[in-house]
Structures are given as structure tokens and as C-alpha cells.
Amino acid sequence: MIVVREYDSSRDLADVEAVERRCEVGPSGKLSLFTDLLGDPLCRIRHSPSFLMLVAEMGTEKKEIVGMIRGCIKTVTCGIKLDLNHKSQNDTVKPLYTKLAYVLGLRVSPSHRRQGIGLKLVKMMEEWFRQNGAEYSYIATENDNEASVNLFTGKCGYSEFRKPSILVNPVYAHRVNVSRRVTVIKLDPVDAESLYRLRFSTTEFFPRDIDSVLNNELSLGTFVAVPRSSCYGSGSGSWPGSSKFLEYPPESWAVLSVWNCKDSFRLEVRGASRLKRVVAKTTRVVDKTLPFLKLPSIPSVFKPFGLHFMYGIGGEGPQAAKMVKSLCGHAHNLAKDGGCGVLATEVAGEEPLRQGIPHWKVLSCDEDLWCIKRLGEDYSDGAVGDWTTSPPGSSIFVDPREF
Structure with missing residues (x-):
């Protein structure tokens, strides 16, 4: 039986670190990238305005953490709106804001994959997003990470949105x-x-x-x-x-x-x-x-x-x-x-x-994949349509708190 609950630093730290160590990022048999969170599993989200970490726990008598997920919420620009009341051309264009949620740090222990644990963690996190007024949710993943892409686009209703480059x-x-x-x-x-x-x-x-x-x-x-x-x-x-x-x-x-x-x-x-x-x-x-x-x-x-x-x-x-x-x-x-x-x-x-921007191609990623999902029908600052269908611009602002 799988139980998803909020992370408790006083008792979950060692188990969460163990799962992190077992979930190195990278194809099997090739170079892999291990992330050491320096004893703070919340370090990549705690600087955001609102954040949460959930863990998936299995077992009855001896409980074991087999997965976790992190999420945060903030308000960002999703487009522009025209203010025709201003005569100055610079004042006619204003940012249109939306409440955006970000899913990151989804991990499932290799020995417990293909059991629906990742899907359950995502669904529970999305429910928290909705309860806190988020209008959209997005994730970033490697373009060739088939398991992650299939989970979010195939089972969770996300669509491919932007393909930035990590240099x-x-x-x-x-x-x-x-x-x-x-x-x-x-x-x-x-x-x-x-x-x-x-x-x-x-x-x-x-x-x-x-x-x-x-x-x-x-x-x-x-x-x-x-x-x-x-x-x-x-x-x-x-x-x-x-x-x-x-x-x-x-x-x-x-x-x-x-x-x-x-x-x-x-x-x-x-x-x-x-x-x-x-x-x-x-x-x-x-x-x-x-x-x-x-x-x-x-x-x-x-x-x-x-x-x-x-x-x-x-x-x-x-x-x-x-x-x-x-x-x-x-x-x-x-x-x-x-x-x-x-x-x-x-x-x-x-x-x-x-x-x-100087960079080494061998260390960089030409196409990181951002996928997005619309969580609700209501929009702040006026309805202008569905952000998920908007064409990409020439620039994006990447928040360092979520890198």
C-alpha cells in the first residue's frame, strides 16, 4: 500500500537521501550526474514564495520511502496586455501575470518503478497546486528522458511547451x-x-x-x-x-x-x-x-x-x-x-x-524540454486565452530558484 504525505525533516531525511543516491540522472551504462543536496532536500524550492515536498511511503509495519516530489508556486508573466489609456508608447504594453506552479525533483526508487508511484505523486502535488490557486503547472525534463516525457505528456495531460538551451x-x-x-x-x-x-x-x-x-x-x-x-x-x-x-x-x-x-x-x-x-x-x-x-x-x-x-x-x-x-x-x-x-x-x-555566451557543447544541452498543463479556467488580470497554446518568444526569464 502506497501512502503519499508531506515530507517531515525530523524523520525522513536519511530515507530521502538514500532514494536520491539511487536515482542518478543519466542513461544506464553511461556518464551519470549525481546531485548532492547538502543535507537539505528542500534547498531547491525553499526560496520560492510557496513550496511543498511530498514523499511516497510503502509498507505497514516497516515503512519505507520509495519516492518523492517537490513543487513550488509563484506569479510570473505569461503574456502582454495593451493599456490604451496611456499616450506614451512604452506605457501601452503591460505584463499579464498568472499563478504558475513548478514540479521538480520527482524521484522513484528504481526497485519500485512501473507501479504508478510517480503518477500518484504528481496527482497529489497538482491537487495542492489547485488548492493554492495555481492556474498552470509546468515541468522541465531532458528531451530524451522517455519515462519522464511519457508520464507527463501521456498520463498527466501536459503538452510540450518550450525548448530552451542549457549552456x-x-x-x-x-x-x-x-x-x-x-x-x-x-x-x-x-x-x-x-x-x-x-x-x-x-x-x-x-x-x-x-x-x-x-x-x-x-x-x-x-x-x-x-x-x-x-x-x-x-x-x-x-x-x-x-x-x-x-x-x-x-x-x-x-x-x-x-x-x-x-x-x-x-x-x-x-x-x-x-x-x-x-x-x-x-x-x-x-x-x-x-x-x-x-x-x-x-x-x-x-x-x-x-x-x-x-x-x-x-x-x-x-x-x-x-x-x-x-x-x-x-x-x-x-x-x-x-x-x-x-x-x-x-x-x-x-x-x-x-x-x-561561452559554453562547451559537450557539457551543454541544446534542447531542454518544458511541458505545461492548464489547471483551471480562471485567469488573473483578465482572460486572454490559453497560455499553453501561445507561440514561443525569442527570450524567456529563467528563475534561478528553480534551476
Whole structure:
């Protein structure tokens, strides 16, 4: 008999960690990715406005946890609406918000699969979503994870929605040079919030509580890149504030924020041959010994390593992609100083600034799969139709709390 109940940290931690260890991500017989949640199974959801973790328990006398699922709810942009009462063109377009739920961390012990446990966990989580007013639910999974795709699209009523790309770059033993033609400015959280709300609030999946994200202890800062030749790149004290900056922007500029995933979870690549480990170690030794050569090296990903996540990537102008590249170089050096193994981000498949984001194809995922389901008929801020049928835009806002 299977009983689904809320996770209890005082008695479930050891059993949940055991299930996590048995559920490595990756095809059998190949490299697999193990996620160590650092003793906190709620770490990937606890920073969201509302969250829940459920466990599936089997047995009568001796009970055993055989599965779990996590979920969170927030309010995000799902489209735009026109406000014809404003004369200014910039004021006519407003974000349309919806209450969105996210399913993540679904795990079922390998010895108890194909028994309907995953389906039961999803259904119970969706019921909690509805009780808390969520209008949509979505999940992210690997495009080639047939079991996950079949569960959500075949049995749970989800439909394929977006196919963003996960871009991953190793953190080298040497520091990356940032172009001398670019000035990188760090914004305080209040100014960063203003910039995002003024310019990116109509981007799909933009979180309404962006201020909570930017003020979170895991947020390492928001950075703007501008040409050094512009009035904003002349030195300290030249930043006029986001509102004034957007009113008189330079010809090209870019922005991104950095999130510290290292203090939430660690990753580890398992199943690598001895030869691959030796080659990787050799590249690190050469890079560390001769850093002036700026040779790319493979970090030690075969033991637990941390990562920094870049989010809120945007910009304007003909040189915006080059500005993004400089920001990624700056973020790389932050990750190196923080002892991280990789630097990652997730962007829309058609993101125009993607060409400015350094990444290794072998570490990246060209098509992550997001599936979505409509939970209710009511819509906040006016009915405009079904979001699940809307065409994709060129950009999405990936919330670092859910990566």
C-alpha cells in the first residue's frame, strides 16, 4: 500500500537521501550526474514564495520511502496586455501575470518503478497546486528522458511547451580576460530591480517577486556592461540610476545576474573511465602551471563540485552579444574565486544574445524540454486565452530558484 504525505525533516531525511543516491540522472551504462543536496532536500524550492515536498511511503509495519516530489508556486508573466489609456508608447504594453506552479525533483526508487508511484505523486502535488490557486503547472525534463516525457505528456495531460538551451562552461584554473573596451558596473539590488521591471517585465516567465530573487542571500549581484567609451563607462560615479540609464542608453549594453548554487547543492559526474579522468587532470595541471597561456582546462567534475548560475540575461544594441561575453567573463572570474567547477545558464532556443555566451557543447544541452498543463479556467488580470497554446518568444526569464 502506497501512502503519499508531506515530507517531515525530523524523520525522513536519511530515507530521502538514500532514494536520491539511487536515482542518478543519466542513461544506464553511461556518464551519470549525481546531485548532492547538502543535507537539505528542500534547498531547491525553499526560496520560492510557496513550496511543498511530498514523499511516497510503502509498507505497514516497516515503512519505507520509495519516492518523492517537490513543487513550488509563484506569479510570473505569461503574456502582454495593451493599456490604451496611456499616450506614451512604452506605457501601452503591460505584463499579464498568472499563478504558475513548478514540479521538480520527482524521484522513484528504481526497485519500485512501473507501479504508478510517480503518477500518484504528481496527482497529489497538482491537487495542492489547485488548492493554492495555481492556474498552470509546468515541468522541465531532458528531451530524451522517455519515462519522464511519457508520464507527463501521456498520463498527466501536459503538452510540450518550450525548448530552451542549457549552456555550461567550465571554470578554468586561469582567470578570463574581460575586454578593455568594456566597463562592468555592479548595481545595487534596488537599482537592479528597477532595471528588470522597466525593461524585462514583459518577458515570458518573468517572476513578479523579482525583488525577492535579487535580495536573496544566494544572489551574488547584477552587472551591466557598457562601452568604456560611453559616458557610463568613464569610471566610478558615472551610473545615473536605471531609469535615467534606460532613458539615455549607450549604443549597446547588456545585463546579467549571478546566483550561487554552490551553497544549495553540489554535482558529481560518475561513470567516467580512468583515461578520461587522467586527461582532465592533465589539462588542469597544465593550466595551473602555465596560466599565462590561457589554455582551456576540464575542472574536477568527477568529485563533488559547485556551480554559479547566470540569469536575467538581456541587452540592446549591435554590440550587445559582445557585452554579454564580457559579463560572462566577469561571472567566470567570480565563479573561480568562489571555487566552482562550472558556470551555467539557460536561455530560449532562439535567444539572440546566445552567441555571446561561452559554453562547451559537450557539457551543454541544446534542447531542454518544458511541458505545461492548464489547471483551471480562471485567469488573473483578465482572460486572454490559453497560455499553453501561445507561440514561443525569442527570450524567456529563467528563475534561478528553480534551476
